[in-house]
Amino acid sequence: MRLKNAALQTVKIVVSLGLIIFLLKRKSPGELAVYLKNIDLLLLTSAVAVFFLSSLLGAFQWHLLLGAGGVDLRFSATFTYYFVGLFFNNFLPANVGGDAIKIYDVVKEGSDPHRVFALTLLDRVFGITGLCFLAAVASIIVFPGGTIENTGLYLGIFGGLIIAVLAVAFNRKLSGSIRRLSGKIGIWGLGEKIVLVLGHMGSLRDRKPLFAGVVLLSLVIQTLRIMTHVLVGLALGITLGRIDLVHFFVFVPLLGLIMILPISINGLGVRESAGMVLFTQVGIQEELAVLMEFVTYAVQVAVSLIGAVFFFIRKRSGKD
Secondary structure, three states, X not given: OHHHHHHHHHHHHHHHHHHHHHHHHHOOHHHHHHHHHOOOHHHHHHHHHHHHHHHHHHHHHHHHHHHHOOOOOOHHHHHHHHHHHHHHOOOOHHHOHHHHHHHHHHHOOOOOHHHHHHHHHHHHHHHHHHHHXXXXXXXXXXXXXXXXXXXXXXXXXXXXXXXXXXXXXXXXXXXXXXXXXXXXXXXXXXXXXXXXXXXXXXXXXXXXXXXXXXXXXXXXXHXXXXXXXXXXXXXXOOOOOHHHHHHHHHHHHHHXXXXXXXXXXXXXXXXXXXXXXXXXXXXXXXXXXXXXXXXXXXHHXXXXXXXXXXXXXXXXXXXX
């Protein structure tokens, strides 16, 4: 098992390094350095502030769901665990590895692991669904102009994910069928665990005011995260019109879905390559598209260092 994990990590490192080398060969490091040297520090600081605000609201959203599901924590604890998870997302697979750290921290407080897993998964589902909703609306806006290739495909992906989530969440017959089928999985007691998790997720189905509030909050959070990319783009000197802003609401969610794939080290190289392919469609220069995604990643890492501080303070105090 250790050998297999080491091999997978090696493959991810090779993918990330290979893509970075490929990108650097297309444009000289000196050319990229010129853009970085002239970056607008005020706009860059604004991007950091906006991403921090989105993370603060993300912690609050998770806190709301935990509380509604019967997991009582002080918000200060939720905030700490959320940011520690955000920090570990930089190293763990598929951009969701930090969720495992968050779940572990909450379970240590004495909560049922299946319940915490279910509520954290629900938090992730709200986030992805909110992102897809924004992207679907943006795709509809840009579709008539034909400024983006494959807009119909993107709309189908975003719309399909939204419909699938809504169907499972609110169609009792469908969700019941999924639970029954899951219960038949006998390997390692996995079926029983899945049924427990789905049961905890379904227990909030009738909390419509809660669902409505979390949906609105999720839309705000995802908008702020997309605006982080926009602010970084502006800081690098990219001129954006109204329709360009809408393009970000299509492309950034696509990047988010691509980042879920565990094929690199936290998407490094993949993010920048995909960003170049997408944003050059609307006239952004290759080197600026690559830098925009890399600097946005750096902004996210910088904010996540708050979690690193919490983690190492906890280590020193012997609480782990």
